[in-house]
Amino acid sequence: MKSTLLSLALGVGLSVAAVSAASAGTLDDVKAKGFIQCGSNTSLIGFGFPDEQNNWTGLDVDFCRALAAAIFNDPTKVKFTPLSAKERFTALQSGEVDVLSRNTTWTMSRDTSLGLKFAGVMYYDGQGFLVKKSLGVNSALKLNGASVCTQTGTTTELNLADYFKANNMTYQVVAFEKEEEVLKAYQDGRCDVYTTDQSGIYAQRLKLANPDDHVVLPEIISKEPLGPLVRQGDDAWFNVVKWTYYALINAEELGITSKNIEEMKNSANPEVARFVGKEGDFGTGIGLTNEWAAQIVKHVGNYGEIFDRNLGEGTQLKIARGKNALWNKGGLQYAPPIR
C-alpha cells in the first residue's frame, strides 16, 4: 500500500510538472533560467563537434553562442543537447531545446506543417557523394546498382530516392540513425557510396582511416540551405534568433570584427552607430539591450570570422566561402539593414 501511495504521488507530481511546462514566451523563459538550451549535432567537424575536453566547436554551435552573447553578454551561457537527425524536431517541438542549430535543411514542410520556423541560412549546402577511389567512378550518374549508406530522417534520404528515380537508376539504401554508424558501415564496405550534405562529406572524410583513398564526386544533387530554427507562434523569440543571424552578416559587411569592435563603437558612420547601439533603439525593440549586436561581435565575431574559424582555409576542412560569401562578394549571404 505504501508503495502504491508513493508511486501515485510520483505520478501526480510528474503530471503537474508536465502541465507547468506550457508557459510564457521562450525569450522570457530563457532570461529567467539564465541560459539557452541549444540543440546541436552529435559530432560533425566544423558544425557541432565536442573536442577531447568536451568544448564544443563549429559554425552551428557558434551561432548559439552568438545568441547567448546577444541576450546575456556572455557566450558561455549555452547548454548543448546533442541530437540525432531523427530526434531533432521532436526535441524542438516538445520544448526540450529553445533553438535547433544543427545543420538542418530549410524545406517547405518543415517550415510550415511541422510547426517550426527557420530563422535564416547559416550555410548554403548541397548533397554530394563520397566513393572509394578504387571503384574508379568519376560521376554520380555511374552509380547504377550501388549500395548507398545514409542517415534516416533526413532530406538526404529523400533527395537520394528522387535522384536515382529521375536518372532511371536502381540502388540499395542502407539507412542508420546515427551519423557515426553510417560512416562505420561505409568504412566496413557495406556500401559503395556515402551520401550527405557536401560540407558533411568533407568533415566525415577526415574521420576515415585513409581520407585520400576516397573521392567526392562532382555532382551536387540538391539545394540544402542549412540554418537555425525555432517553434512557430513565438514571434518575439523568432525575432531574436533571426536578427542575431542578420547581425552576424551585417557585421561582416560593415567590417566590424571582434578585434575592432571597441573602436567601431566611436565610428562616425551612422550605419555602424546603429549597429553598435549608439543610435536608435533597435535592441530594446526585440527585448534585448541596445548593445546586443556589439556583444555578439565582441564575443563571437562576425559571420566571416566564425566561418574562417570553423570551416575556412585555416582549418582541416579548408572549405572555400563559395556561395557562403557575402552578396557583394559573389555569394548569397545577405541581410536586411538595421534601421
Add this chain to the structure above:
Amino acid sequence: MTAVIDEARPQRVSFFNDPKVRSRVAQIVFVLLLAWIGYEIYHNTSVNLAKLNKNVNFGFLWGTAGFDIIQTPLTYSRASLYIDAIIIGLLNTLIIAGLGIILATILGFIIGIMRLSSNWVIAKIATGYVELIRNIPLLLQMFFWYAAVLKPLPGPRQGINFFDLAFLSNRGLVIPKPIWSSGAGFVGLALVAGCIGAFAVARWARLRQERTGEQFPSLWAGLAAIIGLPLIAFLLAGAPVTFEYPELKGFNFVGGTTVLPELIALLLALSIYTASFIAEIVRAGIMAVSHGQTEAAHALGLRARPTLRLVVIPQALRVIIPPLTSQYLNLTKNSSLAVAIGYPDLVAMGGVVMNQSGRAVEIVIIWMFVYLSISLLTSGFMNWYNARVRLVER
C-alpha cells in the same frame, strides 16, 4: 468461526478505522487519481499541440513517402505512401520476431538440456554460454554480430561463390529466387491438404490408442503427408517453377533474393541472447519434475526416450510455458533495437515517417498500439497452448 469472533468483539471500531471502509475509500481515491492523470495527459497533449497549431490526425499516413527501404516484403517504391512504409516495417518486425522465436527456442532447448547433461564438458560449456550471453547487454551483442558478419566477408566482386547459385558477400547472401508459374496453386492446395491429413491421422491414432492401446507412427505418417502430397502435386503439375539466378553486374548482384547482413546479424544477436534465458527456463522446467517420476516410469518398463517424451517433458512444459511466453514477448520487443544496425523494422520505419512528416504523437500511438497487439496476440496464443498442456484435474 469468524462470526463467533465478530460477536465477541465489542463494537468499538470507529468509522475511519474500519478496514472495509478504508479499503473502499482507498480504491475510490485510486481510481479517481488514475482518471485524473489520464485526463491530464490527454489535456496537456492537446493544449501543447494546439499551441503548435497541430492536431492528432492520422490522415497524413496517406501522403507520399518519398524514401526507399532496403528490405520490402511487399511491393514498395519512393512513390508509395507513409502507411505502406509502416506496414513494411511491421512485416519486417514480424519476420525477425518469427525467425528469432523459432531459432531461440531450438537453441534454448538444446542448451538447456546440455546443462543437465551428465557429461561434465557439455554441461560446463552450456553453463558458460548462459552466464556469458545473458550478462552482456543485447545492444552490444548486436553491434558485435553486425561487425562479425560484415568485417570478414569480402566485397561483392570477391563474393564467396556457391556453384554459381548463391553468393555470400558483405552485401548479404544472394540466393536464387523461385518464380512460380501457373499450376503452383495445386502445390499449395496439396500442402494444405497434407496438413489437414496429418492432423486427422494424429487425432485418429490418439483415439485408437486410448481405445485399444495400439500405437501408430503418426509422426512419420504426418510428415509423409505434409511433404509427400505437395511433392506429388509438384511433379504432376510439371514442376511449375523457374529460378531467377543472381549475377554480378556493376556494383552488386542483380536478381535473386538477398538475405541482408543486417537481418543475419539481428537474428543471431536476438536468438543467441534470448536462447540463454530459454535454456535456464528449460532447465528449471525439467528439474521441477520430481526424479520419482522418472524412476516410476523406469519401474514400469519405459525406456529412456519414452520416459522423456511421455512422462518428463509433458510435466516440464507446464512449468516452462508461462516464462517462455515472456521470453517470446521480450524477443519481439527487443527487435526494436534493430534501428541501430540499419534493419528497417517498425520502429525504424516509424522513426523515418515521424521525421519526414513531423507527426510524432500519431507515430508513437501507432508504435504502442502495434507492439501491444503483437504482444497480446502472442500471449493469447501461449495461454491457449498452456491451457492445453496444463495438468488435467479429474
